[in-house]
Amino acid sequence: MDYDPMAMDDPESLGPVVKVSESGKVRVKFELSNAELAFANSLRRVMLAEIPTIAIDLVEIEENSTVLADEFIAHRLGLIPLNASGAENLLYSRDCDCDEYCENCSVRLTLHAKCTGDEIMSVCARDLVPSSERINQTLGSPIITDEAGMGSLILKLRPGQSIKLQCIAKKGIAKEHAKWAPSAAIGFEYDPHNKLHHIDLWYEQDPKAEWPPSEYADWEEPPQEGEPFDYDAVANRFYFNVETSGSMPPQEIITEGIKVLQTKLAGLIHELSDEGDGDYNGPRSPEFGGGGVDGGWQDQGYTTPYGNNAGGSWSGPGGGTTPYGQTPYGGSGGWQ
């Protein structure tokens, strides 16, 4: 990644600064600084609720002699994390040309188990078999992270009981149902010493003694004894802890979250900039959805359809030299 050495002179002009303190298979911890609280919070909200993943959405039960009700099992199946790599190439079922679902907008998984032994048998996520007709061979595979390689427990069978069902996994976002959330949890904190008084700590005698210090307490200066309250202070450093549910690597949750938020903003720019063809209107009910609306937005890196913002520096709203200067929307001054 090349950057402009001139822009390095003034850290304020650089925009948000990121520091990654931990990066693993399950979680990424990073600090976002030089950004507004609103910016950090929007990123958090988008990572929680609006990144498309894949989850079981339809279950056709052929045979169920377990003690559990069909809908109970269906609910459990929905919550199983499935591999979402390549989900950007999967269509939303509502946008697809097919009648109900097809391999372009869904992944079929089958579960067929019977307890033939004498002991109670566990049916786990690994027993879900994805069909080979899918857009790539990882999309929709159940996530297995435990050492035994079983995956999450779906149900248990007593001797003689059996279960046979077909699942249709579809693409969706967590705003519709939490099963599509890519993140198991997102830790978000700022101001570890509570200098801004955004929280009012409950205490018996002394909040300092009774509340354990934050993991990030050492990263920021503790308040001085008798220091007056700073009325102008704003939150500036935000500590994220993004934990994946398994469906995508935690690093990807962050980059995808940024992309989704950019896409939303780009849609607004597009809508407001050219009155003529308001063809992009965001996701829409299937009556309107042109099949491949999605594909166009998912491009390499952080280029949006509104131009290439690979340049290192950005300028304030008054500057007019945003990376969008060259776009057809750049010079739109003429609404009435």
Added chain:
Amino acid sequence: MASVNPQHNNAPECVWIILFETFLLGDGEKKITETVVTSMSNCSDFLLKKEDHTLGNLLSEYLKKADKVLFAAYKVAHPNVAEVLLRVQTDGTITPREAFISTCKLLVSQLGHTGREFQKELALRQFADQGDQGGAGDGL
């Protein structure tokens, strides 16, 4: 009648509409509409359909910081109605629409910057972790 859209011919359609209305635009709905506020000078209301605090708070906070913008605020009038109303007043040298667009553009580029910054820092972190653990650690 039912042949208009074979995908939605009976009851599930109702469920569909209820479920999706937080993020799917309805028939003929526009993502964003601007209404000029006549009682105030250089002022417009922007109605964002199927959006929430994610965009409302982000845009209003950044509009407040923008040059030439005198006033910006948003509300989500009802938690069950996915609509954001954003009012912007400028000093008259630019229109509220121009202010809105430039703020969106600024945010897109800031997000792009954040993403690149994250990738860079992530590579550094992974490099450092490999050094620490002799390449054997799985980073868990």
